[in-house]
Amino acid sequence: MSARMLLPMRRIGDCVFLSGHGCEGEDGKPIVVGHVGDSVTLEEGQRAARRCAQRMLEALECEFGTLDAIECVVKVLGFVNSAEGFDQQPLVMNGFSEVLVERLGERGMHARTAIGVNMLPNNQAVEVEMIVKLRSEK
Amino acid sequence: MSARMLLPMRRIGDCVFLSGHGCEGEDGKPIVVGHVGDSVTLEEGQRAARRCAQRMLEALECEFGTLDAIECVVKVLGFVNSAEGFDQQPLVMNGFSEVLVERLGERGMHARTAIGVNMLPNNQAVEVEMIVKLRSEK
């Protein structure tokens, strides 16, 4: 049923609203599972966040053929599966933001919110949603 | 005071940003209270999510007279009141998404993020915010 209800992204004019993407690997399983600050280290959390960004850029490339279609990233909302007492969500999400800037340069700069939560789907470490703007001519 | 500060939705051009809606029943009380995975079952969580969708569609009908005014649903951000260890938020939110597709057909398909949180207002099981696009002629 989900396949007929959900979209990886919805485009409205030049704005693209992407679904929440987790840190699944090639096999469809999250590459990092658990709460950051408990069984998951900061570095592992950052690796999970990097993976989320890679997956979202892949989804955008798949949809629009090339990342050149992107004028800029608008906003990122990142949720970090957080152990009680772990309050460095922005450091985790820097892994995500770094990938955007590595791949897109200044176009990858963005407004961002980084939040801690107690549970995420499949107990993955990070989940992120994002809004991007396309170039008008695309 | 809230009545003079908060809006059920704000329209910007053809986009409508809806406030978070919970699973309140006709009497104004949440129909499902508690954490999914603990006192609340998956099926009850889905019922709560369905109720959120029904309330949001009612709010849209109230505002625009008919759901025909909706060109498509853009994005859904769902928060599931989650017990430690419950990691099936997408299954809960499928209850929400099903209502949209049942009522709106393909126009009800959407980008979605499903997140677990430790507490929600009035301890209700689910709360959801949503963006929809109106037909331009409306």
Next chain:
Amino acid sequence: MSARMLLPMRRIGDCVFLSGHGCEGEDGKPIVVGHVGDSVTLEEGQRAARRCAQRMLEALECEFGTLDAIECVVKVLGFVNSAEGFDQQPLVMNGFSEVLVERLGERGMHARTAIGVNMLPNNQAVEVEMIVKLRSEK
């Protein structure tokens, strides 16, 4: 690195998407730390929420010179660092909403979602993201 990745806000047409803002004081430290309903009272949580709003309006004034540039606030998404059992996130966020209406009048009315989470950056009590619409002539 963050300084070159993150923006306080991103403008797309007349819409401005602001980054999550916390309740930092002049010294850069959160003015209220901890979980509302545990070490933090409702009143302290509201004070933290008010501070978030003041910081966001300051950021908008800094960017656009004057709050007259704002046509209206569109949507507010507030996260309240919540102790298990605390379910009055809307009351906390009323502190935020009050500042918007005090400063902007009817333009400050908005759609809103108030959510509880188990952890926030630097263990601050409240973090909020917001979308505002600028007047077209600006």
